[in-house]
Amino acid sequence: MGFLDTLLGRTKPVQPKLDDLFALPSAAVTLDAGAGFKPTGSGSVCFRPVEGRSFADVQKDVQDLLNASSGKDGGLPVEVTKDDYGFTWLVSSHMSDELEALVTDLHAVNSSLVDNGFGPQLLCTLVAFRDDSERRLGLIYLYKRGAFYPFAPLSGERRDNALELQVKGVIGDDLKWEQDLSRWFPVWGAPGL
Amino acid sequence: MAARTRYAPDRGLTVRMTATMFLLGLVFVAFVAAIIGIGAAYHASSAAIVLFAVVLGGGFAIGSLFYSDKIALATAGAREVSPADSEQAARLHAIVDRLCALADMPKPRVAIADTDMPNAFATGRSADHAVVCATTGLMRRLDNNELEGVLAHEMSHVAHKDVQVMTIASFLAIIAALLIRIAFYGELFGGGRRNSNNQNAAIVMFALMAVSIVVYAISFLLIRLLSRYRELSADRSGALLTGQPSALKSALIKVTGQMARIPTRDLRTAQPLNAFFFAPAMNLSGGTGLSNIFSTHPSLERRLAELDKVQQQLGRTAG
Numbered sequence: 001m002g003f004l005d006t007l008l009g010r011t012k013p014v015q016p017k018l019d020d021l022f023a024l025p026s027a028a029v030t031l032d033a034g035a036g037f038k039p040t041g042s043g044s045v046c047f048r049p050v051e052g053r054s055f056a057d058v059q060k061d062v063q064d065l066l067n068a069s070s071g072k073d074g075g076l077p078v079e080v081t082k083d084d085y086g087f088t089w090l091v092s093s094h095m096s097d098e099l100e101a102l103v104t105d106l107h108a109v110n111s112s113l114v115d116n117g118f119g120p121q122l123l124c125t126l127v128a129f130r131d132d133s134e135r136r137l138g139l140i141y142l143y144k145r146g147a148f149y150p151f152a153p154l155s156g157e158r159r160d161n162a163l164e165l166q167v168k169g170v171i172g173d174d175l176k177w178e179q180d181l182s183r184w185f186p187v188w189g190a191p192g193l
Numbered sequence: 194m195a196a197r198t199r200y201a202p203d204r205g206l207t208v209r210m211t212a213t214m215f216l217l218g219l220v221f222v223a224f225v226a227a228i229i230g231i232g233a234a235y236h237a238s239s240a241a242i243v244l245f246a247v248v249l250g251g252g253f254a255i256g257s258l259f260y261s262d263k264i265a266l267a268t269a270g271a272r273e274v275s276p277a278d279s280e281q282a283a284r285l286h287a288i289v290d291r292l293c294a295l296a297d298m299p300k301p302r303v304a305i306a307d308t309d310m311p312n313a314f315a316t317g318r319s320a321d322h323a324v325v326c327a328t329t330g331l332m333r334r335l336d337n338n339e340l341e342g343v344l345a346h347e348m349s350h351v352a353h354k355d356v357q358v359m360t361i362a363s364f365l366a367i368i369a370a371l372l373i374r375i376a377f378y379g380e381l382f383g384g385g386r387r388n389s390n391n392q393n394a395a396i397v398m399f400a401l402m403a404v405s406i407v408v409y410a411i412s413f414l415l416i417r418l419l420s421r422y423r424e425l426s427a428d429r430s431g432a433l434l435t436g437q438p439s440a441l442k443s444a445l446i447k448v449t450g451q452m453a454r455i456p457t458r459d460l461r462t463a464q465p466l467n468a469f470f471f472a473p474a475m476n477l478s479g480g481t482g483l484s485n486i487f488s489t490h491p492s493l494e495r496r497l498a499e500l501d502k503v504q505q506q507l508g509r510t511a512g
Contacts, residue, residue: 013433120434
């Protein structure tokens with residue numbers, strides 16, 4: 001934010017950075033090879049809904065778009081959930097080997113919101129992974145930072161920091177990581193995880 | 194581009210804020226000119242006094258800037274919390290987390306003040322040193338959406354660097370207030386001796402005091418005006434960030450409605466913090482005419498009307 005905007009108290013809503021999302025499929029291969037985590041096939045986009053007709057229309061369009069494509073490539077219809085904090089999650093489910101189709105779906109949500117001027121409302125995208133001992137792992141993409149971080153919830157509101165750091169090490173340079181650990185914020189009870 | 198039109202800045206507010214700051218600057222220049230004029234007319238005996246006031250005032254300003262977070266937390270009786278401390282703390286942290294991710298801001302420290310008065314404030318000299326505080330009374334009364342609206346308002350204060358802006362704006366008033374005091378005591382204790390030199394000094398003191406009083410009065414009103422504009426822009430940015438102006442509106446109505454029923458003991462302890470509160474703890478008679486120009490916050494009606502504008506802006510179909 002520029003000096004003048006600060007002085008005049010005008011915050012510009014931050015536009016999301018979308019491109020890095022497509023690095024996910026190749027990172028997933030590395031993750032499987034290095035740590036044994038496989039994609040579950042489900043992923044979600046989290047955004048803050050805006051009140052009013054305009055946003056409701058856009059959201060409906062997005063859902064229709066995803067549902068229309070789900071028939072063809074074998075995916076399930078999208079699921080919409082609202083969490084306790086008033087954020088909406090669009091969950092898209094595919095077969096576990098269809099990560100690219102999933103990422104394309106997630107990206108479709110992003111571009112519809114951005115095209116309609118609601119880009120600043122995007123919070124994060126989550127793609128779920130699981131290993132043989134059923135440990136859960138989410139790779140979360142923060143739109144405003146244009147960076148990923150891992151999130152491994154345990155039972156209760158605890159997270160497996162060791163696993164998270166291990167995953168970051170295994171994937172290494174395949175993803176653009178959020179370097180500031182204080183921004184690895186937890187998303188408890190995120191749908192699709 | 195669609196995004197640009199949907200989140201257009203409020204031009205009227207920008208113009209009014211610029212005008213206020215320009216006037217403050219003008220008063221500052223006039224003040225300096227008057228002091229130099231007085232000093233030139235009657236020896237330089239006033240120079241030392243003015244220099245003393247500037248150094249002392251500057252010390253105050255820098256001190257309050259650097260310790261604003263500690264001072265505010267101590268005054269409000271708040272303590273910093275981590276998510277693991279309590280269920281309430283976890284809730285507050287979760288909301289702040291998401292707002293920071295949405296606004297791409299570093300996460301401020303989070304504090305809770307154990308009082309039933311429903312309010313919140315944010316302070317700290319920069320985004321890296323900021324602390325956001327909510328009272329237990331606020332968290333008890335508001336649901337998550339409303340609480341998020343209030344916190345988005347507070348985080349907008351942090352993003353706009355309001356502590357810095359208001360400290361710099363108040364600098365002038367601090368110096369004027371100090372000069373009034375110094376000149377007043379100078380008159381009081383120096384008044385006994387009467388020779389030509391001291392008479393001159395007395396005139397200098399009197400002139401200094403008169404100019405300082407005028408400057409203090411004008412800058413006081415301008416600072417309050419600026420404070421009200423900054424509240425409005427924080428409301429606006431907060432509502433744009435969450436996309437839910439109506440949640441902020443209902444929080445405002447709840448908080449100001451409750452405010453009328455607060456016992457006075459709370460009010461007095463809360464008063465020094467007023468400028469950074471979400472809603473003023475000291476509510477002067479309903480916000481009519483005169484009391485409005487002295488208050489740090491705009492009236493409830495004004496804030497609701499401004500949020501209506503945001504609501505219309507967000508609801509407009511793309512274009």
